[in-house]
Amino acid sequence: MILYEMKGVKQVFDDRTVLDINHLEISAGRSYALLGPNGCGKTTMLHILAFLRPPTCGVVHFRDREVDWRKKFLTALRRQVVLVDQHPIMFTNTVLKNVEYGPRMRSVPAGERRKIAEECLDRVGMREFAPRPAHLLSGGETQRVAIARALACSPDVLLFDEPTAGVDVENQAVIEGIIQDIRKENGISVIFSTHKRLEASRLAQHRIFLFEGKLTGPGGENLFSGTVVKRNGRTVCVIGGKVELDVSAGRLGPARVFIKPEGIRILRPDQEPHKPSEGLVSAEVIQLTAEGDYVKVLLDMGVPIRALLSREEARLSRFLVGDRVHVAFEDGAVQVSA
């Protein structure tokens, strides 16, 4: 069943388009990770999915019905979806009263809502914190109470905005465990934003990549803002003011650059490029991660870039973390769009 469908959704703040989704479908009962760098529109998208902000234009369907953004229709929709903020804010009250807030808004009798609140606090391991003032908790504890507060609303959809950002490792593991359990045990649809790719792989069945407010399709890595300029008779794209990549002739000026991870070749300094004309960029190996049949290599060439090698390629290349290497790009690996 389709839970959300977004068509031609745009969000514009002060003449700046922060979200521009052509078409997106999200299925019910699944877990999704919204991935992308800071400022790519993740939070804006979550606010639309939580029915907190109407988009500037476009249509959102929720459970096959078009969302009517008039105030009188929104409370009923919001009662099916709860958003847990990146830095959740607690009402200046006890932890228990905070968790009881959702059921109270749904007119659940006092005894029952207390029971619900205690059960939810139990679930996140915060039962003993019930009588404490909620606004005095640490970051990790606040995040856990915020999850309990969201669970107490018995939502069909749970949205998390960077649930483990700014949380210590111990609480991070607990929060990730809770998110996994929520979907498995309760069948709640979970959508969370993150810029941690490993977290997305661990927790989500599907990944949605955003870059500068737009969906970028599978991969979603190696996306940069750059400027295409002519230099010494070559057309190059300058990324981050440091890196210059040869690109096929195109419109000069600001551009979005996508580098296919599988189109990147990593050469040891003593290796020769396949073609003498091939431009090489110097880089340092930062991280090696196994991803299924592949090995992902994180390189620092002035900007972070990810290359995807087969396990065999990785084994033969014999480089280690910290090694200096040369990076070459296959034809068509560097794609530039306006």
Add this chain to the structure above:
Amino acid sequence: MDFLIQSLSSALNMIWSLDPEMCFIVYISLYVSFFSTLIASILGVPLGFLIAVNRFRGKRAVITVLNTLLALPTVVIGLFAYAFLSRRGMLGFLGLLYTPKAIVIGQVILILPWVAAFTMTAISRIDERYRDTALTLGATGLSASLAVAREARFGILAAIIAAFGRVIAEIGIAMMLGGNIKGFTRTMTTAMALEHNKGEFVLAVALGIVLLTVSLLMNIVLQLAQGRYGENR
């Protein structure tokens, strides 16, 4: 110096013996101040809230006008209200001039901008995420507004107490609209001015002590209200 000590001693005796004239003056003062603060709060708190949370054309102009009204002199209000309430005025037929109700009307005009402006400031300082949190947890628009107001409760309470302090200590409106009629509209401040003119300081000093005590009590109430969560914020 002896004169001051003697006046102070006689004033304390007057307070201790609960002098009926003094008690009635205090009662009238508290009565008009309570009702003017109550009415101004009922009108001013929602007004300040609406200005703070809504975006509308001319909002800056409204805020500027509101802030200007904070400096409105009491005698100006007294004069304008007198023009309306006097027998020749538009509302003269109501016969309100020189009654406690006339003082209440004037004082409401005086402190309504205070309550509205300080409520607006208190609400504006509240993190916008409180409203979003309440809404995402299933609150209606009204419930979410109440949740925000609850977070701003100390600021709103401080606004109300400041407004009460302003009216209980003002003299212009009480004098011009109340007329300082003994046993009817004589308030602490008008009585003190009259006693001073007469050269009788005992009642004036006694009322001064009561006035300061009332202010002290109001501040203690505010401190107690803030105590539980205020200390830890």
